[in-house]
Amino acid sequence: MNSKNNGTFSPGFFKDPNIYLPIAIAAVLLLISALVSVTAGTVKNIIVFALILIAAGLITYALFAMKNLTKNYMLNLASEVESVQNEILLKMPIGVIIFDEGSTIKWLNPFMQKFFFKKDLIGNDLKELDDDLYQLYQEFQENDEVKEKSLYWEDSYFHVFSLPEERTLYFIDVTYYGEIAADASNNRLVIGNIMIDNYDENSTMISDRRKSTVDNFMMKQLSTWAGNHDSYIKRFDDDKFLLITTYGELVKMEEDGFDVVDTIRETTSKANFPLTISIGLSYHEENEEASLLSISDLSQSNLDLALSRGGDQVVVKTQSSKARYYGGKTNPMEKRTxxxxxxxxxxxxxxxxxxxxxxxxxxxxxxxxxxxxxxxxxxxxxxxxxxxxxxxxxxxxxxxxxxxxxxxxxxxxxxxxxxxxxxxxxxxxxxxxxxxxxxxxxxxxxxxxxxxxxxxxxxxxxxxxxxxxxxxxxxxxxxxxxxxxxxxxxxxxxxxxxxxxxxxxxxxxxxxxxxxxxxxxxxxxxxxxxxxxxxxxxxxxxxxxxxxxxLKEDLSDYIKRNHLISRVEFIEPNLGIAAGEEETVYDNVTAAQAADTLLSMRDIDASFVVFLRSDKRIGISARSLGNVNVQTVMEELGGGGHLSNAATQIEDATVSEAIDMLKDVLLGDNKEDS
Structure with missing residues (x-):
């Protein structure tokens, strides 16, 4: 860097005592030598004096030349650095966005410009341009301690740095390393245990020949399904299988809703040999350490959980995550002995x-x-x-x-x-x-x-x-x-x-x-x-x-029940929601009876009654005929129950807010089913 003093350039190293002291001492010695030579008066001394003056002049000239060369060097260097900085801002894979006092874009470099379809970005509010970037910008603004975050955006991976005082975001493209990390995440080992729920009960009633046919059918179905997901499956007992897959394939299985569960149930039911399967799967999260033994044990525990919930379903859970449930669309068959x-x-x-x-x-x-x-x-x-x-x-x-x-x-x-x-x-x-x-x-x-x-x-x-x-x-x-x-x-x-x-x-x-x-x-x-x-x-x-x-019902409860029923609203074909008023308290029995009564009506396959309880929590009583799994709906809202009979209680909410939460779950489930 260069510095200026009263308009005159002065390189920093000229102020270093290691530089100016020897020069000053040399100048003093030259001056003393010159005075001695002059006072001596001889021709030789005069010649020496002349030479000393010439040497002093040359040194002075050299110093000024050095100063000018250094000045030009520093000016050129500053120009080159500025040029490189501009080159980086304009051509390197580093994005820069500068904002004004709000979230309006003040300036951005060409690297960021290419990610937007809209050409004229300067002067536009980021909130209107991109939700993901706006949320990231808000996170930085609301928390000064957060200086950097990772972002997956527009099919690329970025490491984003925030300069709050300058209201600037820097985007470092780390897609190469992000893809390596994504591959490592997708290749995490997943262990699954599969069990045919009712194999023993059904196999004892058929001939060995038909049993062999059923065994081959089950193995073929599961092998085909595993093969489609690049997974390994091994039968180690008549009704038990081991599944080895990866996290990337597990995501695909979850997106498909583990359709193999439905396929086996429906196909075997049509063949008058109804069989269902349950699956427990586990893996390790990216931020946790887990041994193969612990993953295997948790996989078995997840299978046990699926069986204890009635079977015909899949449970996916890790050590630190909540369980995710799939299937469970049928009422459990009696296996208690x-x-x-x-x-x-x-x-x-x-x-x-x-x-x-x-x-x-x-x-x-x-x-x-x-x-x-x-x-x-x-x-x-x-x-x-x-x-x-x-x-x-x-x-x-x-x-x-x-x-x-x-x-x-x-x-x-x-x-x-x-x-x-x-x-x-x-x-x-x-x-x-x-x-x-x-x-x-x-x-x-x-x-x-x-x-x-x-x-x-x-x-x-x-x-x-x-x-x-x-x-x-x-x-x-x-x-x-x-x-x-x-x-x-x-x-x-x-x-x-x-x-x-x-x-x-x-x-x-x-x-x-x-x-x-x-x-x-x-x-x-x-x-x-x-x-x-x-x-x-x-x-x-x-x-x-x-x-x-x-079990006699009070007349007031009967009137309340009918009042609830009269407030039914259809959000989807065959799904009815009845809601009480915000300030009116209903007891659990009245709400449950209202849900039961609604279910007996034509064109209603599932009924939900939302009401204010005496403890100020919002209760939801849910019923279905079996083709809608109200248990999983209630579980998403913190409750539980059975496939056709379930309930939940929601704290710190109003009736209308609970209805909105219920609709979000129901409409989301219907979209997934479709």
């Missing part, structure tokens, strides 16, 4: 025999199934000589449960067993056991915070399993094809001590009411074992008249 039920019943009995402190609770705003399941567990504990306390928040119950509590409190032992969450907290110790029934998500239980205090948790539920489960689960019995939790628990009584005091009238009545409510009068998810459980409960004293009394 009496052997499995007996094993669970014996395990529960053994737990009661060898421990002393027990508690049971269901979901928030419990229904007949949740209360009936709690009563069933309490009775099994009593049959094994132990006390089990029912945790209930009586400030958060509906009208039918209030009527039930009046009947329950007539039984002294049941009345003593019903406690509040606060009372339970004071009674819990490190050895206490908690039974969670008719629910497995901690966030929607009677008291979520209480769950963390238990080291031993047992889950008995009939809803399709989601990601949210408690820690410290000792035993899990989730059977999504059962009609209700009461059905599952009713089967346990067969394997208890028959000499102990059996279930009484009010307990049997409540459990039967739970089955009736959840199966919608034996019309939904009802199998032969549902009727077996109902028959057993009826045989031990379940009172049908009392059930009718407990």
């Amino acid at each position: 009496h052997v499995r039920s007996r094993q669970i019943a014996n395990t529960i009995a053994n737990i009661f025999e060898t421990n002393d402190s027990f508690f049971v609770m269901g979901h928030d705003y419990p229904d007949m199934d949740a209360i009936g399941a709690c009563l069933g567990i309490r009775r099994i504990a009593e049959m094994n000589g132990k006390q089990c306390y029912i945790i209930l928040n009586e400030s958060r119950i509906n009208g039918d449960i209030k009527r039930l509590l009046v009947e329950l409190r007539k039984d002294e032992k049941i009345n003593e067993a019903i406690i509040t969450p606060k009372e339970a907290e004071d009674m819990i110790d490190s050895e206490s056991f908690l039974y969670i029934v008719d629910v497995h998500k901690p966030s929607i239980t009677v008291e979520p915070d209480l769950i963390e205090k238990f080291n031993n948790i047992i889950i008995i539920d009939h809803h399709r399993k989601g990601e949210e489960v408690p820690e410290n689960v000792l035993l899990e019995y989730i059977e999504p094809y059962a009609s209700s939790a009461c059905e599952l628990i009713a089967e346990f009584f067969e394997y208890q001590d028959q000499n102990a005091k059996q279930i009484n009238r009010i307990e049997a009545t409540t459990m039967l009411a739970g089955i009736i409510v959840d199966s919608r009068n034996f019309s939904l998810r009802t199998g032969s074992r549902t009727f077996d459980a109902a028959s057993y409960l009826k045989s031990v004293g379940a009172d049908s008249l009392l059930i009718q009394h407990l």
Whole structure:
């Protein structure tokens, strides 16, 4: 660089003492020599004096020449640097955009110009030109600490730098390295486990010849599908397969919605040999480290999750990401066996025999199934000589449960067993056991915070399993094809001590009411074992008249239900949404009944009722005939349930906002299906 002083050029190195001191000393010595020569007076001295003057003149001339040459050199260098800078701005693959006080483009170089179709960019607002770049610019402006970011834009990779004070963005084209990173990401290993859900049940009923035909068909279908995705598949058991693929192919599989699941189900169903498959897949995220063993283990866990949700679906999940679900378009087929039920019943009995402190609770705003399941567990504990306390928040119950509590409190032992969450907290110790029934998500239980205090948790539920489960689960019995939790628990009584005091009238009545409510009068998810459980409960004293009394509807609720139905809106053919007013509170039962009633109407395949709950959250009750998977819809909104019966609760939202969220999910799902 050059500097200026009073208009005269002065290179910086002339100010260096290592330069000017020797020159100054040399000048002084020359001057002394000249004076000595003159005072000596001889001819020789005069000649020496003349030579000294000539040398001094030459040195002075050389210094001025050096100064001029240096000045010209620096000026030329500055000119060349400026020229190179201009060349870089205009020709190098580096983009520059300069903005004015807002987001209006003040100047950009030709490299950036070529990415826009519009030729005249200067003076235009970036917001109107490109959404991606505008969002990036806003991120830089809103956070001064962020100085650089990576960007994939217009089929190219960029590293973008921000100079906030200059209001300038620099774009470094790193497409070559970005493509290498993308290839590495797409080539990440994906491990999958595949299982034929109902192979054993079907293969035992056919001849060996037909079984061989079915085996060949399944292998061909899966091999063709894997081959189309450049993947490796290996059969290691009659109903189990190993899949090895890459992340890039997994993305394509997800884009196709894992169509092999639908193909196998539909083809085998037409051949009168219905088979479904479940798949669990896992890989490692780019920002996490994972061994092949951990990926394989998680893949198996994802398969187990798919099976616990009823099968006929795919679960994709990594260590740090939420699960992604595909399929699950059919109601789960009954695979529960009496052997499995007996094993669970014996395990529960053994737990009661060898421990002393027990508690049971269901979901928030419990229904007949949740209360009936709690009563069933309490009775099994009593049959094994132990006390089990029912945790209930009586400030958060509906009208039918209030009527039930009046009947329950007539039984002294049941009345003593019903406690509040606060009372339970004071009674819990490190050895206490908690039974969670008719629910497995901690966030929607009677008291979520209480769950963390238990080291031993047992889950008995009939809803399709989601990601949210408690820690410290000792035993899990989730059977999504059962009609209700009461059905599952009713089967346990067969394997208890028959000499102990059996279930009484009010307990049997409540459990039967739970089955009736959840199966919608034996019309939904009802199998032969549902009727077996109902028959057993009826045989031990379940009172049908009392059930009718407990399930009677208030006139005001009836009017509210019809009012909700009258507000139905069709957003797509055969999809109906009914919504309550913003300030009007509806209870869960009224909303659920409204959804059920809507579903019975012609031309409605799925119904959704959106309403304000008493706890100020927005509830959505969803029902379908089976061709719309309302479970996955509700899961996207934080809820869950069954394929044809699901719900959710949304916090910090209004009814209209919840409707918009629901529509976004529904319309998005319909677009994907199409």
